[in-house]
Amino acid sequence: MIGTTTWLFGLPCSGKTTLAEGLIGPKTVHLDGDYLRDTLNSDLGFSKEDRTENLRRAAGVARALNDQGFDVVASFITPYRSQRELIAESLENVSFVYVNAPLEVCEQRDVKGMYERARNGEIEGFTGIDAPFEEPERPEVEVEVRTATHSKEANIKRINAELDRKFEPSHVFIGRWQPLHDGHRTIIDSAADNGKRVVIAIRDTELGEKNPLTAQERRELIENVYEDHPNVETVILPDVDTVAIGRDVGYSVVSVPQEVAEISGTETREKYEKSELIAGQHLGANGSRRHRTNE
Numbered sequence: 001m002i003g004t005t006t007w008l009f010g011l012p013c014s015g016k017t018t019l020a021e022g023l024i025g026p027k028t029v030h031l032d033g034d035y036l037r038d039t040l041n042s043d044l045g046f047s048k049e050d051r052t053e054n055l056r057r058a059a060g061v062a063r064a065l066n067d068q069g070f071d072v073v074a075s076f077i078t079p080y081r082s083q084r085e086l087i088a089e090s091l092e093n094v095s096f097v098y099v100n101a102p103l104e105v106c107e108q109r110d111v112k113g114m115y116e117r118a119r120n121g122e123i124e125g126f127t128g129i130d131a132p133f134e135e136p137e138r139p140e141v142e143v144e145v146r147t148a149t150h151s152k153e154a155n156i157k158r159i160n161a162e163l164d165r166k167f168e169p170s171h172v173f174i175g176r177w178q179p180l181h182d183g184h185r186t187i188i189d190s191a192a193d194n195g196k197r198v199v200i201a202i203r204d205t206e207l208g209e210k211n212p213l214t215a216q217e218r219r220e221l222i223e224n225v226y227e228d229h230p231n232v233e234t235v236i237l238p239d240v241d242t243v244a245i246g247r248d249v250g251y252s253v254v255s256v257p258q259e260v261a262e263i264s265g266t267e268t269r270e271k272y273e274k275s276e277l278i279a280g281q282h283l284g285a286n287g288s289r290r291h292r293t294n295e
Contacts, residue, residue, distance in 0.1 A: 007096050009076055009136075010098060011133055014100070016077075019156060020032070023073045030075070041057055046131075048080065056090070063091055066093065077133070079133040080134050095142040106128065143162045173201065177218045178205070181263060182263060186257075202218050202234060
């Protein structure tokens, strides 16, 4: 499953990082311009050419993460239209969010004093002062938010709504899935086949006789089984051994039917080779779901 990239751009201190931090989910990576400048791109300056190379590298990192199934939220000034075009060509699934704030508001927010130093000639090539920021044209921007007149919460809500980025599951299933078998699928399908939004949480168990598959192998198996269900997502969790359940907070705990509980993962592992488990050959009807609750 290919991840998505949400690319926030705008003047320095327009609020890009603040919004980006509010958009981070369980499998989202935040790429921040300041951080990459201090690490991967510390060899670059602030000429137009170096700025473009900075963004080219950032887009490359975002693409690598997307290819591994991670979503990315990127916050970079990205002042030139040509740079935004480069990013759009580099990433398969990217949406641009213009974080719009008046220059005077950005200067008021500047706790580091960068704008003042730029106006005093201490910093050269500072965007908004002596380096241009090219306003986006409507076709290149999916969302425009105004941080001077709208709250952080309102802007985050709008971004999530317009880009459909916020995944709010109604069902969460946590397990080892060593391997996913027809008993598991009976439970998951009761929600997934009826259009419920589902997260399948995979415990990152240590490899051993009872845990022959890596978390990534299990994830790929599950995603292959549910590839025709856009309402199903996966996430890898630490190997938790305890889940604390609160009371009266808006959710319910569902018990597993006895006939499902009796389906043995151990017997499945003993019967099939690891390569067969990964390929889903142990699943009913060659991997197609035979337990459907809406038929």
